[in-house]
Amino acid sequence: MTSPIRKATMAALGADRRCWKEPATSDAETQMQRFGVAYRKAIRTRARTLADLQDKARLVMLCNPKPDTIEGSLARDILAMKGGAE
Numbered sequence: 001m002t003s004p005i006r007k008a009t010m011a012a013l014g015a016d017r018r019c020w021k022e023p024a025t026s027d028a029e030t031q032m033q034r035f036g037v038a039y040r041k042a043i044r045t046r047a048r049t050l051a052d053l054q055d056k057a058r059l060v061m062l063c064n065p066k067p068d069t070i071e072g073s074l075a076r077d078i079l080a081m082k083g084g085a086e
Contacts, residue, residue: 008042009055013062039063053078 015035039059047053057075064072 003049003052003055004045005042005047005052005055008038008045009059012038012042012059050078050081054081 012035015031015038042056042059045052047056057078060071060075061067061079064075066072067076
């Protein structure tokens with residue numbers, strides 16, 4: 001069974017990818033709005049498993065422009081718990 005965080009994370013990542021492929025029109029804006037909704041849903045939902053934490057960490061890594069922040073460091077540590085870090 002897929003958790004709500006996993007669904008929201010996959011929706012956010014998919015919308016982010018489509019956003020860059022769409023021309024700078026209302027289609028791209030729609031994808032950006034979908035990303036925002038999915039991101040907020042994932043962040044508000046409480047993580048109950050390590051997989052949920054890793055999904056949240058992926059969103060932090062995607063949205064955080066500076067990798068040397070505390071959030072970026074914590075996200076890398078969480079992803080590394082099962083070998084998910086690069």
